[in-house]
Amino acid sequence: MSNRAVVRAEGAILDEILSATYDSWHEGLSRTAYARYYAAQKATAWGRVHLDRLALVENDAVLASLKVYRFDATLDARPVRVAGLGAVFTQPAHRRRGAARELIDRVLERAAGDGADVALLFSEIGAEYYARLGFTAIETHEVALRVNEPARRGAPMTMVRGGDDRDLDDLVAMGKTRAAPYRFSLDRGRDLIQHAIVRRRLLAGLSPIGAREVRFYIAEEGASAAAYVLVRVRGAEWTLEECGDRDPTGARVGALLQVLLAREPAERRPEIMAWLPPGFLPPQLTVIDRQPSKDVMMCRPLSPNGAPATALGEADVMYWKSDMF
Ligand SMILES: CC(C)(COP(=O)(O)OP(=O)(O)OC[C@H]1O[C@@H](n2cnc3c(N)ncnc32)[C@H](O)[C@@H]1OP(=O)(O)O)[C@@H](O)C(=O)NCCC(=O)NCCS
Numbered sequence: 165m166s167n168r169a170v171v172r173a174e175g176a177i178l179d180e181i182l183s184a185t186y187d188s189w190h191e192g193l194s195r196t197a198y199a200r201y202y203a204a205q206k207a208t209a210w211g212r213v214h215l216d217r218l219a220l221v222e223n224d225a226v227l228a229s230l231k232v233y234r235f236d237a238t239l240d241a242r243p244v245r246v247a248g249l250g251a252v253f254t255q256p257a258h259r260r261r262g263a264a265r266e267l268i269d270r271v272l273e274r275a276a277g278d279g280a281d282v283a284l285l286f287s288e289i290g291a292e293y294y295a296r297l298g299f300t301a302i303e304t305h306e307v308a309l310r311v312n313e314p315a316r317r318g319a320p321m322t323m324v325r326g327g328d329d330r331d332l333d334d335l336v337a338m339g340k341t342r343a344a345p346y347r348f349s350l351d352r353g354r355d356l357i358q359h360a361i362v363r364r365r366l367l368a369g370l371s372p373i374g375a376r377e378v379r380f381y382i383a384e385e386g387a388s389a390a391a392y393v394l395v396r397v398r399g400a401e402w403t404l405e406e407c408g409d410r411d412p413t414g415a416r417v418g419a420l421l422q423v424l425l426a427r428e429p430a431e432r433r434p435e436i437m438a439w440l441p442p443g444f445l446p447p448q449l450t451v452i453d454r455q456p457s458k459d460v461m462m463c464r465p466l467s468p469n470g471a472p473a474t475a476l477g478e479a480d481v482m483y484w485k486s487d488m489f
Pocket residue numbers: 188228251252253254255258259260261262263264265266286287288289290293
């Protein structure tokens with residue numbers, strides 16, 4: 165008789181999952197660092213409450229597993245609760261027998277019972293598999309940016325310093341204002357923003373020395389943050405994970421990036437990859453390439469409250485790379 169259950173992945177079960185998923189998602193970390201990276205994400209103020217890993221087990225054998233992230237969000241001007249699914253994985257010996265589907269169905273049923281309105285995921289395997297599970301794709305594009313450097317070399321006049329926890333309230337306020345016109349966005353409170361920054365720093369810290377860096381910088385005005393950037397650096401590849409600016413045009417974000425670039429050796433002019441809120445492009449930046457995102461953003465309503473008034477399109481959604489899971 166089948167004896168299947170969905171359980172929280174801890175101890176030996178978690179270890180088995182980490183061993184099985186390591187090859188797919190290690191991001192250059194050692195096996196030990198990969199385990200520490202997950203444990204540390206679960207240990208942030210946000211992770212403790214909002215992140216879980218669940219497994220479908222049968223007689224103590226793990227069949228499939230996934231991560232669930234609980235977010236608060238805004239959809240068509242009403243508050244919604246989001247269940248984010250990540251790292252969906254079926255142990256190789258158990259594939260093609262519906263284990264992932266069963267786990268997703270059971271997890272979403274439970275999430276809906278707990279009040280979730282929308283399920284959200286980023287598919288690494290195209291849209292088809294999840295479309296069969298009722299998810300709809302929202303088109304998103306990744307842009308490659310170039311920073312226009314001022315003719316006279318040198319940093320523009322902006323007070324720039326490293327960011328830290330005392331800036332979080334300013335970041336929350338900037339994010340809220342920026343998100344207001346969009347139909348769908350996450351409600352990014354202090355803990356979520358801190359989690360996003362800590363996650364990037366952890367990955368850099370656990371990676372081989374020099375492989376990755378994180379730059380979190382603030383443009384200061386008075387004693388407070390008037391703009392910020394969170395940039396992930398991997399060799400010559402920069403990713404603008406998120407940014408914010410009290411100036412609607414984003415001119416201070418552009419100036420911040422100019423300052424960071426002015427500190428680079430002259431021969432190094434990285435391309436900056438980003439997801440930018442639709443319609444937002446700081447004046448100092450030029451889009452030099454635009455491609456459909458590799459990971460397909462998909463969502464599925466779980467309650468009447470989670471059904472968008474009309475289908476969501478790219479222009480309706482504000483979502484930072486930092487919040488990708
Ligand atoms: C994707 C995955 C979770 C599916 O698990 P599963 O328990 O075998 O899933 P189901 O039995 O419910 O469905 C099997 C179907 O998944 C789909 N599928 C599996 N891998 C796929 C891939 N790489 N691309 C597109 N579709 C895929 C296929 O439609 C497959 O049906 P088929 O074998 O008849 O072609 C599993 O293959 C896996 O763990 N892959 C490696 C990790 C991964 O890529 N996870 C997805 C991250 S978004």
